Amino acid sequence: MKHIHLLLFILLSISVIAQDSKENWNTLGMVTITTEYDQALGMEVQKPTVGIITQQMDGKEIELSGFIIPLSGKLAQSHFMLSRYPQSMCFFCGKAGPETAAQVFMKDEKKVSFTEDKVTVRGILRINATDMNNLLYTLDQAVMVK
Numbered sequence: 001m002k003h004i005h006l007l008l009f010i011l012l013s014i015s016v017i018a019q020d021s022k023e024n025w026n027t028l029g030m031v032t033i034t035t036e037y038d039q040a041l042g043m044e045v046q047k048p049t050v051g052i053i054t055q056q057m058d059g060k061e062i063e064l065s066g067f068i069i070p071l072s073g074k075l076a077q078s079h080f081m082l083s084r085y086p087q088s089m090c091f092f093c094g095k096a097g098p099e100t101a102a103q104v105f106m107k108d109e110k111k112v113s114f115t116e117d118k119v120t121v122r123g124i125l126r127i128n129a130t131d132m133n134n135l136l137y138t139l140d141q142a143v144m145v146k
Contacts, residue, residue, distance in 0.1 A: 025084045030054045031099040058127040065120040076111035102137035120145040
């Protein structure tokens with residue numbers, strides 16, 4: 001019985017890596033948010049707990065489709081936020097959770113022009129569940145797919 005569970009776990013893990021960008025957002029959404037008092041900050045903060053399937057994506061190359069939220073005006077930039085939802089519904093506008101956004105660092109600091117159209121990027125996923133000053137997800141060495 002243990003072997004069957006292990007085999008199912010391995011097959012599920014492999015299927016996560018091969019998912020398309022919509023399914024990747026669904027997997028990244030497997031997060032539980034708890035509110036705790038942070039002594040150092042002197043206030044309550046929300047702390048994410050990333051699901052085990054999502055944890056297995058850490059360090060893997062994935063694709064995400066979403067909307068560019070520029071960090072320095074609507075100029076071409078190599079570091080920006082990608083939101084699963086359009087800007088009017090994005091995480092920072094209060095309509096979605098931290099699991100719906102990722103910061104993106106383009107490979108070789110290639111600059112990407114701002115667009116309001118949905119884009120797809122591929123990069124190495126880095127999960128940050130401890131540093132409250134940064135986003136939960138980062139795509140490093142990203143390239144524009146479309």
